[in-house]
Structures are given as structure tokens and as C-alpha cells.
Amino acid sequence: MTLLTQDEYKSIAANLGLPTGAFIDGKFCPAASGKTFETVNPATGGKLADIAACGAEDVDVAVEKAREAFDDGRWSRLHPSERKDVLIRLAKLMTRNAHELAVMESLDSGKTIYDCETVDVPETIHCLKWHAEAIDKIYDQVSPASDDHIAMVVREPIGVAGLLLPWNFPLLMLAWKIGPALAAGCSVVVKPAAETTLTALRVAELAMEAGLPRGVLNIVPGGGAEVGEPIGRHMDIDMVSFTGSTVTGKKFLSYSAESNAKEVVLEMGGKNPAIVMDDAENLDRVAAHVVNGAFWNMGENCSASSRLIVHKDVKAELLERIAHHAKQWNVGDPLDPETRMGALVSRAHFDKVCSYLEQADNVVLGGKAHDGAFVEATVVEVPGNDAVLAREEIFGPVLSVIEVTGFDEAIRIANDTDYGLCASIFTANVKHAIRGARAIRAGTVTVNSFGEGDITTPFGGYKQSGFGGRDNSVHAHDQYTQLKTIWIDLAEDADEAVD
Numbered sequence: 001m002t003l004l005t006q007d008e009y010k011s012i013a014a015n016l017g018l019p020t021g022a023f024i025d026g027k028f029c030p031a032a033s034g035k036t037f038e039t040v041n042p043a044t045g046g047k048l049a050d051i052a053a054c055g056a057e058d059v060d061v062a063v064e065k066a067r068e069a070f071d072d073g074r075w076s077r078l079h080p081s082e083r084k085d086v087l088i089r090l091a092k093l094m095t096r097n098a099h100e101l102a103v104m105e106s107l108d109s110g111k112t113i114y115d116c117e118t119v120d121v122p123e124t125i126h127c128l129k130w131h132a133e134a135i136d137k138i139y140d141q142v143s144p145a146s147d148d149h150i151a152m153v154v155r156e157p158i159g160v161a162g163l164l165l166p167w168n169f170p171l172l173m174l175a176w177k178i179g180p181a182l183a184a185g186c187s188v189v190v191k192p193a194a195e196t197t198l199t200a201l202r203v204a205e206l207a208m209e210a211g212l213p214r215g216v217l218n219i220v221p222g223g224g225a226e227v228g229e230p231i232g233r234h235m236d237i238d239m240v241s242f243t244g245s246t247v248t249g250k251k252f253l254s255y256s257a258e259s260n261a262k263e264v265v266l267e268m269g270g271k272n273p274a275i276v277m278d279d280a281e282n283l284d285r286v287a288a289h290v291v292n293g294a295f296w297n298m299g300e301n302c303s304a305s306s307r308l309i310v311h312k313d314v315k316a317e318l319l320e321r322i323a324h325h326a327k328q329w330n331v332g333d334p335l336d337p338e339t340r341m342g343a344l345v346s347r348a349h350f351d352k353v354c355s356y357l358e359q360a361d362n363v364v365l366g367g368k369a370h371d372g373a374f375v376e377a378t379v380v381e382v383p384g385n386d387a388v389l390a391r392e393e394i395f396g397p398v399l400s401v402i403e404v405t406g407f408d409e410a411i412r413i414a415n416d417t418d419y420g421l422c423a424s425i426f427t428a429n430v431k432h433a434i435r436g437a438r439a440i441r442a443g444t445v446t447v448n449s450f451g452e453g454d455i456t457t458p459f460g461g462y463k464q465s466g467f468g469g470r471d472n473s474v475h476a477h478d479q480y481t482q483l484k485t486i487w488i489d490l491a492e493d494a495d496e497a498v499d
């Protein structure tokens with residue numbers, strides 16, 4: 001991806017046509033109530049657009065249209081390779097409109113244009129392509145039944161899926177959900193986070209241009225109580241896949257139990273440890289990974305390494321090197337391609353992060369907040385793992401440092417959390433690396449690096465970080481399909497028939 005100049009990005013921003021309606025049955029429409037809500041650029045506080053503020057009535061229409069599309073087979077019963085072709089056309093259209101999508105994403109969320117151009121947009125496109133390419137290569141099975149029977153085990157699309165998105169990776173989380181759901185043949189009703197609705201609406205428009213039949217992809221903007229809960233409680237939605245906070249995620253279990261027992265997949269919060277042992281090689285490289293893990297996307301990342309669990313013998317040197325690397329994470333105008341840390345997503349979230357900064361007694365680095373929802377890369381030493389800053393998901397650029405004296409203590413502290421999304425361990429000792437990776441109760445453990453794996457590896461959490469399934473990889477496909485057994489009797493006579 002070739003980056004443009006700040007002026008060129010500003011010019012794209014000034015000329016953007018922003019989508020503002022709900023997207024239902026292949027077209028934009030106002031909310032049934034006629035209400036709208038403002039979406040703002042968190043870096044400036046300026047209004048970007050008034051978006052349709054939908055409610056339960058709009059969810060009902062979107063589900064009805066999604067169900068119609070699913071039942072008549074206009075998408076669900078296409079040959080998988082035909083679905084693949086449409087999704088690949090969508091990926092190509094997104095590539096053609098990549099700068100526009102990146103600018104829209106940056107304006108709406110405060111993310112840096114650098115990340116939008118180099119990560120969010122290309123990974124979104126890659127994700128859609130990957131699931132499209134996979135779909136005609138995942139085979140059904142014939143079970144090893146006796147000579148008198150043949151049994152087929154087939155995967156069918158689950159039906160209408162409700163997809164609930166967070167604001168920290170608006171495009172990428174859309175792709176993580178619609179990629180496998182649409183490839184599998186489902187119809188979907190998407191609720192973007194109210195803070196970041198624009199790019200999902202634009203993708204829906206591009207999907208129509210790519211040839212996706214109407215009714216298959218519906219986007220219903222609005223608030224959690226107004227749109228999210230009606231999706232969770234809807235009697236004609238077959239499953240929901242949610243990414244967001246643990247508090248809200250858990251509500252979907254009640255919604256499901258109190259409605260139609262729909263399947264629920266939850267990808268929730270994290271308080272992810274980065275363990276650095278005294279034998280870790282190349283502390284400079286380790287520091288670069290720790291800084292990237294803690295501050296990338298302003299720490300607004302469920303997999304952010306927000307707890308540094310470091311051996312006392314290397315702590316001083318590591319903190320020095322962290323300070324050196326953190327200086328490169330400059331705060332600035334998100335549309336400047338040199339900026340590495342943009343604005344937090346909203347004034348409300350900024351206030352929440354600032355309230356944590358106020359509780360920090362021993363700030364080693366940063367600690368300052370600036371108007372326009374900007375927070376510096378911050379490192380805080382905490383007295384132990386019981387400190388609020390070590391336990392709660394801050395979702396901002398704040399790294400809490402906990403000192404330990406040995407491997408077993410490091411693992412115990414790493415696991416002393418309600419969460420279990422990701423973890424990393426830095427050590428040259430192969431036994432510690434493997435024992436640590438096995439002992440840490442988290443869905444992804446990286447060794448000598450920070451990361452989430454990639455599209456080929458499943459992503460999701462243990463404990464209160466996840467429930468019911470995984471995003472990414474072929475396993476994501478499981479969420480959006482169900483298994484059916486077709487049992488065929490081949491017996492010739494009555495005796496064999498009842499065996």
C-alpha cells in the first residue's frame with residue numbers, strides 16, 4: 001500500500017460522500033422513527049454526519065428481509081463457487097476504494113491513517129478473500145457406517161445471523177464476521193458500534209455493486225439498547241456473534257435464554273500478560289514487541305498486552321528500552337501518515353481512560369492526556385496484580401508493570417485474571433516457553449513476540465474472554481453452519497432393515 005501525503009488525505013476527507021441511512025434489503029433507508037444520531041470525529045469533536053437511529057421496528061424489517069433471502073436460496077443455495085466469486089468481487093471493489101475506506105475509518109474512529117492503510121483495510125480485504133477462497137474447499141463427510149447404510153454429514157448455513165460489532169476495528173471486525181457468515185451462505189443483520197458506523201454502510205453499498213443479492217447483508221445502525229438488544233432477543237435470528245466488552249457480551253446469553261435459544265458466540269475483553277523472563281534474548285527487540293502490544297491502536301485492542309510481568313533482574317533495562325521505543329509512538333493528527341497514535345474513539349471513552357490515569361501512583365512514562373481525546377503512551381509500575389490498573393481492562397495506551405522473581409510466579413500472576421484472551425512469553429529457555437504456553441489459560445499464546453496469529457489461526461478467549469466459538473481460520477466457519485446427518489438405509493430385506 002502506497003501512503004499518500006497528509007494533504008492528499010485531507011482532500012479525500014473533504015470530498016467524502018458519507019452514507020447515513022440504514023441498509024436494509026439492498027438499499028439505504030431512514031429509521032422507521034425518522035430519528036438520527038450524530039457521528040463525530042473524535043480527533044476534532046466535529047460532526048461528520050447524522051445517521052439513522054434505528055430501533056426494534058427496523059430490526060424486525062431487516063430480519064424479515066434476511067429470512068426471505070435465506071429461505072428462497074438466492075444466496076444460501078448458490079453453488080459455493082458462485083458465492084466465492086461475489087465475495088472476491090467485493091474484495092476487489094474495496095481494494096479499488098481503499099484510500100476512501102481508510103480515510104472514512106480514520107475520521108470516524110480516531111485511528112491513524114497509517115494503521116488504516118497498512119492494517120485495517122488490507123487485512124479486511126484479505127479476510128474476505130480468504131473465507132471466500134476457503135468455502136468451496138471445505139468438504140462434507142461420509143461417515144464410516146455399515147454396508148447397509150450410508151450416512152452423510154453435511155454442513156448447512158445456520159440461517160440468519162446477528163452480528164454485533166465493536167468500535168475499535170470497525171472494518172476488520174465486520175470482515176471477521178461477514179467473511180465466514182456470507183461465505184457459508186447465511187443472511188446477516190449487522191449492528192455496528194454507534195461510534196463507528198460509516199465504513200460498514202459503505203461496504204454494504206460496495207457489496208451490492210459486487211452482486212450480492214438484496215436482503216443478504218443488512219446494516220442496522222443505532223444504540224445497544226435500541227438495536228443490539230432487539231437483535232439478541234429476536235425470535236427469528238438463529239445465532240449471534242458478538243465482539244465487545246465482557247459486561248455486554250454476557251447479556252447475550254440472557255437474551256438468548258429468554259428468547260429462542262439462539263446460538264451465541266462471544267469475543268470479549270482481555271487483560272493480557274506479556275511475561276519477560278531474565279533469560280529473554282535481545283531486550284531491545286523484546287521492548288519493541290511489548291510497546292507494540294501495549295500501544296498499537298492506542299491500546300484500544302482486546303488483545304493488547306496491558307500487563308507486563310517482568311523478572312526483577314531485567315526490569316530496569318527493559319523499562320529503559322521500552323521508554324526508547326515508546327518515543328516513536330507519537331500522538332498527533334490521525335490523518336498525518338507520520339502519526340502512530342491517534343485519538344481515542346470518543347470523549348466518553350477518553351474520560352474513562354483518564355480516570356484510570358488519575359489512579360496511577362508510579363508513572364514511569366507518559367501519563368498525560370490532551371484535548372481531542374489523545375492519550376500518551378503510558379507505563380505505570382503497580383504494587384502487584386491486585387492493583388485496579390492490573391485487573392481492569394482500560395482499553396487505552398496504559399501498560400501496568402508487575403515485577404516477579406521466577407517463572408512459576410510469573411505464570412501464576414499471568415493466570416490470576418478473569419480474562420483469558422491472549423498472552424505472550426519472552427524467554428530463551430525452550431522448556432519455559434512450552435511449559436508457559438501450555439500453562440497459561442488463554443486462547444492465543446505467542447512466544448518471543450506479540451501478536452494474534454493471522455487469518456489461518458483461530459482467535460478467541462478462555463474464561464470470561466470468550467464463549468462458543470472462534471473467529472478467523474476454518475474454525476470460524478463452524479459458528480455460521482450446523483451439522484446435519486442424512487442417514488440412508490440400503491438394506492434389501494426386512495431382517496436387515498431392523499438390524
Ligand SMILES: NC(=O)C1=CN([C@@H]2O[C@H](COP(=O)(O)OP(=O)(O)OC[C@H]3O[C@@H](n4cnc5c(N)ncnc54)[C@H](O)[C@@H]3O)[C@@H](O)[C@H]2O)C=CC1
Pocket residue numbers: 164165166167168191192193194222223224225227228229232243244245246248249251267268269270301302349352393394395
Ligand atoms: N473486546 C473488545 O474488543 C472490546 C472491548 N470494549 C470494552 O468495552 C468498554 C465499553 O465499550 P462499549 O462500546 O460500551 O462496548 P460494548 O461491549 O458495550 O459494545 C459492543 C457492541 O455491543 C452493543 N451493545 C451495547 N450495549 C448493548 C446491550 N445492552 N445489548 C446489546 N448490545 C449492546 C454496542 O452498541 C456495540 O455494538 C470499553 O471501554 C472497552 O473496555 C469495547 C469495544 C471492543
Ligand code: BAL
Pocket residue numbers: 166168169243244300301302303452
Ligand atoms: N484485536 C481484534 C479483536 C478486538 O480487538 O476486538
